[in-house]
Amino acid sequence: MYELKDQEGNVKNNSGKKHPRNAPQDAGRRKLMASAIGAGVAATSGKALAQTADPIITDVQDWNRYLGDGVDARPYGAPSPFEKQVMRRDVSWLTADPKSSVNFTPLHELDGIITPNGLCFERHHGGIAEIDPANQRLMINGLVDTPLVFTMEDLQRFPRENHVYFLECAANTGMEWRGAQLNGCQYTHGMVHNVMYTGVPLKYLLEEAGVRIKGKWLLPEGADPSHMTRSIPLQKGLEDCLVAFKMNGEALRPEQGYPLRLVVPGWEGNMWVKWLRRIEVGDQPWHQREETSKYTDLLEDGTARRFTWTMDVKSVITNPSPQAPIRHGRGQMVATGLAWSGHGKVKRVDVSVDGGRNWQHARLDGPSLSKSVHRFYYDFNWDGQPMMLQSRAIDEFGQVQPTKQQLRKARGVNSIYHNNSIQTWLVGNDGSVENVEIS
Amino acid sequence: MLRSLSLRLLLVVACAAAGAPAVADVAKGEKLYRQCQGCHSIGPDAPNGFGPQLNGVFERGPGGAEKYSYSAAFNRAVKQGMRWTDASLDEFLTAPLNYIPETRMAYPGVKNREDRQEIIAYLKLVGPDGELPETEKVKANRKRKQPRPLAAEAEIPAHGVLHLGRVALPEEIAAWDIDIRPDGQGLPEGSGSVIDGTDVYESGCAACHGIFGEGMGRWPVLAGGHDTLTDDRPEKTIGSYWPYLSTVFDYVRRAMPFGNARSLSDDDVYAVTAYLLYLNDQVDEDFVLTSENFTSIRLPNEGNFITDTRLAEVKTTVASDPCMTDCFDEPAVVTQRARILDVTPDKDTDEGSSATID
Numbered sequence: 136m137y138e139l140k141d142q143e144g145n146v147k148n149n150s151g152k153k154h155p156r157n158a159p160q161d162a163g164r165r166k167l168m169a170s171a172i173g174a175g176v177a178a179t180s181g182k183a184l185a186q187t188a189d190p191i192i193t194d195v196q197d198w199n200r201y202l203g204d205g206v207d208a209r210p211y212g213a214p215s216p217f218e219k220q221v222m223r224r225d226v227s228w229l230t231a232d233p234k235s236s237v238n239f240t241p242l243h244e245l246d247g248i249i250t251p252n253g254l255c256f257e258r259h260h261g262g263i264a265e266i267d268p269a270n271q272r273l274m275i276n277g278l279v280d281t282p283l284v285f286t287m288e289d290l291q292r293f294p295r296e297n298h299v300y301f302l303e304c305a306a307n308t309g310m311e312w313r314g315a316q317l318n319g320c321q322y323t324h325g326m327v328h329n330v331m332y333t334g335v336p337l338k339y340l341l342e343e344a345g346v347r348i349k350g351k352w353l354l355p356e357g358a359d360p361s362h363m364t365r366s367i368p369l370q371k372g373l374e375d376c377l378v379a380f381k382m383n384g385e386a387l388r389p390e391q392g393y394p395l396r397l398v399v400p401g402w403e404g405n406m407w408v409k410w411l412r413r414i415e416v417g418d419q420p421w422h423q424r425e426e427t428s429k430y431t432d433l434l435e436d437g438t439a440r441r442f443t444w445t446m447d448v449k450s451v452i453t454n455p456s457p458q459a460p461i462r463h464g465r466g467q468m469v470a471t472g473l474a475w476s477g478h479g480k481v482k483r484v485d486v487s488v489d490g491g492r493n494w495q496h497a498r499l500d501g502p503s504l505s506k507s508v509h510r511f512y513y514d515f516n517w518d519g520q521p522m523m524l525q526s527r528a529i530d531e532f533g534q535v536q537p538t539k540q541q542l543r544k545a546r547g548v549n550s551i552y553h554n555n556s557i558q559t560w561l562v563g564n565d566g567s568v569e570n571v572e573i574s
Numbered sequence: 575m576l577r578s579l580s581l582r583l584l585l586v587v588a589c590a591a592a593g594a595p596a597v598a599d600v601a602k603g604e605k606l607y608r609q610c611q612g613c614h615s616i617g618p619d620a621p622n623g624f625g626p627q628l629n630g631v632f633e634r635g636p637g638g639a640e641k642y643s644y645s646a647a648f649n650r651a652v653k654q655g656m657r658w659t660d661a662s663l664d665e666f667l668t669a670p671l672n673y674i675p676e677t678r679m680a681y682p683g684v685k686n687r688e689d690r691q692e693i694i695a696y697l698k699l700v701g702p703d704g705e706l707p708e709t710e711k712v713k714a715n716r717k718r719k720q721p722r723p724l725a726a727e728a729e730i731p732a733h734g735v736l737h738l739g740r741v742a743l744p745e746e747i748a749a750w751d752i753d754i755r756p757d758g759q760g761l762p763e764g765s766g767s768v769i770d771g772t773d774v775y776e777s778g779c780a781a782c783h784g785i786f787g788e789g790m791g792r793w794p795v796l797a798g799g800h801d802t803l804t805d806d807r808p809e810k811t812i813g814s815y816w817p818y819l820s821t822v823f824d825y826v827r828r829a830m831p832f833g834n835a836r837s838l839s840d841d842d843v844y845a846v847t848a849y850l851l852y853l854n855d856q857v858d859e860d861f862v863l864t865s866e867n868f869t870s871i872r873l874p875n876e877g878n879f880i881t882d883t884r885l886a887e888v889k890t891t892v893a894s895d896p897c898m899t900d901c902f903d904e905p906a907v908v909t910q911r912a913r914i915l916d917v918t919p920d921k922d923t924d925e926g927s928s929a930t931i932d
Binding site for chain 2: 276285
C-alpha cells in the first residue's frame with residue numbers, strides 16, 4: 136500500500152548497514168498501516184478504533200531507567216542518532232569533480248527560518264581551504280588613498296552588525312528548466328540557506344582605505360585554489376555588504392569560508408566570496424570567468440544577460456515533498472515551506488492544491504526580515520484525494536513568482552540560472568509525493 | 575641493597591652513554607615541569623621548598639642544593655655513587671620511591687617516557703643561575719611568555735578613520751593583484767606561441783579538457799560549438815560564448831591547472847592562451863600572443879551580451895493582485911513526471927541526465 140521508495144533507497148545506499156532511522160521508520164509504517172486498517176474498519180462497520188495499551192506508556196523503557204551520558208560526553212553537541220538521515224546530499228552526475236561541486240540543504244527536514252551551520256549547502260571551486268585565522272589577511276587595494284592589510288584582530292575592532300540573510304546559488308532549480316527532473320526539494324531547491332551573520336559593514340573597511348572618486352566597482356577575491364573573483368558595483372558594497380566572521384553565533388564553518396567571507400544580501404551566492412583575502416577598487420568591471428562564461432543567462436535568441444545579480448522572488452513547499460511524503464491519513468494536516476526575495480521582504484504566500492487554478496493565503500510565521508527566508512504554513516483538512524500542491528510568493532514590491540510556462544516563454548530553457556518558477560508537487564491518494572509539471 | 579643499587583647505577587650510566595635521547599622541545603619540557611613546581615623551584619635565587627630548588631641540578635649533581643636537608647636514604651645513595659644522567663634521572667623520575675626507597679620524594683612519578691625526556695632536557699638547560707641559555711629558540715619562547723606590551727603604548731597608525739590595519743606594501747599588492755581586464759589593464763610582460771602552448775596544454779590541461787578542448791567526461795569543453803547558442807543544446811566554449819580573451823588569461827593564471835594553481839609562468843599562460851585561440855580557429859598555428867598584441871584579439875561572441883532586463887519581462891511586471899479563483903478553465907493535468915527520468919540520487923541506479931550546472 137504505502138510506498139516509501141525514496142527513504143528505502145536512502146537507507147540502502149547508506150553502506151547497507153542497519154540504519155538507526157529504520158526503527159522509527161518501520162514503527163511509522165506499522166502505525167500507518169494500523170491506522171489505515173483502523174480507518175477501513177471504521178468506514179465499513181462504523182465501529183470505534185480498537186485500542187490496545189501502548190507499551191511505550193505502560194512499560195518502563197530503558198531511557199526511563201538507566202542513566203545516560205554525562206555532561207562530559209558531548210563537549211560539542213551533535214544531533215540525535217535518530218536524525219542521521221538529515222544531511223547534505225550531492226548529485227554526483229552533476230559535475231566533473233567533487234572538489235568543484237555542490238551539495239544540497241535538506242530543506243524538507245528543517246523548520247523555522249534558520250539553517251543549522253552543518254546543513255548549509257556547499258559550493259566550492261577548489262575544495263575547502265583550511266586557514267588558520269592567525270594567517271588570515273584582508274587586503275584593500277586599487278583606487279584607494281591608502282592600500283591596507285587587516286588581520287582578524289584588526290577586523291574585530293571595527294563596529295560590527297548582525298543580520299539574517301538567505302544565500303541562494305543562482306543555479307538553484309537550474310536542473311528543472313526543461314522539465315521536472317529531481318524528486319525532492321533538497322535537490323530542486325536545496326541550494327539555499329539562511330543564516331545570521333556577524334560581521335563588519337564593508338563600507339567601514341572602504342572608508343578606512345579611502346575610496347577615490349573614480350572608484351565604481353569592487354573585486355572581492357578568495358584565498359582558495361580557485362582564487363574566486365566577482366565584480367560588484369561599489370554602490371552595493373556601501374549599501375549592505377558585510378565582511379562576516381560568524382554564522383549563527385559561532386565561527387564560520389570551513390566550507391562556508393572560515394575565517395572570513397563576503398555577504399552580498401539578496402544577490403546570487405557566487406558573489407559571496409569565501410576565504411576572502413582581498414577587495415580591489417576599480418573604475419570598470421573585470422569580466423572574470425564567473426561573470427562571463429558562467430553566471431550569465433543565455434536566452435532563446437542567442438543573446439545572454441550578464442550581471443544578473445538579484446535573486447528574484449521564489450518559494451517552495453518543503454513538506455510534504457517527495458522526500459517527505461504524507462505519512463498520516465486524510466484529515467487535518469500542515470503544509471509548510473519557504474519563501475524569499477532578493478529585493479526585500481516577502482509580503483504574501485498563496486497555496487494551491489489544484490495546480491494553480493484556485494489559491495488560498497498561507498500563514499507567514501516567524502520573523503519577516505528583508506532578504507531572509509520567510510516560513511509559511513497552510514493548515515488544512517485533506518480529503519485524501521490527489522493534490523497538485525503549489526506555492527506562490529509575492530514580495531513587498533509586488534513581484535509575483537512566475538509559473539514555469541511564463542519563465543520559459545520569456546527566456547527559453549537554456550538560461551541555467553535564476554529559475555524562480557512555481558514548483559508543483561503531485562500528492563497521491565497514498566500520500567506519496569512526486570515532482571511534476573502540469574499543463 | 576646499597577651495593578646492588580650502585581651496580582645498577584653503573585650499568586645505567588653505561589647505557590646512557592651509548593644512546594643519547596632524541597629530544598626535545600624545551601618549551602614543552604618547561605610546560606611539563608609545571609607539575610614539579612609545587613615542591614621544586616627554579617629561577618634566580620630560587621629557594622628550597624618541600625623539595626630542593628633545582629637550579630643547575632645536572633651540573634651540581636644529586637644532593638647539591640645548599641641549605642636543603644636531604645633524607646638519609648637520598649644521602650646514602652649519593653655516597654654510593656649516584657649521579658644524574660639522562661638514564662638515571664629517567665629511572666628516578668619514573669617512580670622515585672622504587673629507585674630510592676625511603677626518599678622523601680613522595681611524588682608517584684612521570685609515567686610517560688617522552689614526557690620524562692622533555693622534563694630532563696629542560697632541567698639540563700637550566701643553569702646554576704636558574705636561567706635558560708639565550709638560544710634563539712628559547713628567546714622566542716620566552717618572548718611569547720612575556721606580558722603583552724601595555725595597550726596604552728601601542729602605536730596608532732595615521733591612516734583612515736578608525737586607524738586600524740596597516741599600509742599594504744607594493745610587493746604584497748603585486749603578489750595578490752593579478753587580475754586582468756578586457757582593456758588589458760593588469761597584463762604582465764611576456765609572450766607565448768601556439769607551438770609552445772601545445773606542450774603546456776598537453777601536459778597540464780588535456781587530461782581533463784581533452785586534446786582538442788573537447789572536454790573529457792563532464793569537464794568543461796573549451797573549443798568548438800560555433801553558432802550553437804540558439805540550438806536546443808548550445809555548446810558554450812571560449813570561441814562560441816566567452817566575450818573576452820582577458821578572462822581566459824586571467825582564469826588560467828589564477829586557477830589552472832586544477833589542483834596546481836599559480837604554477838604556470840606568465841609566458842606559459844600566454845602560450846596556452848594562444849593555443850586555446852588556435853583550437854577555437856581564431857589564429858593560425860604560427861601565431862605568437864604577446865602583451866603588445868593581446869588587446870587586438872576580439873572574441874566572436876562579445877557583442878551578444880546584454881544587461882539584466884528581467885524586470886522588463888511581462889511575467890514579472892508588478893501584479894499586485896494575482897488571480898485567486900478559477901484562474902483557468904480546465905483542471906490542471908500532469909504533463910511530465912520526474913519519476914520517468916529517474917535521475918534522483920540515492921536510488922540503486924545513479925545515472926546522469928543531460929542537465930549540468932557549473
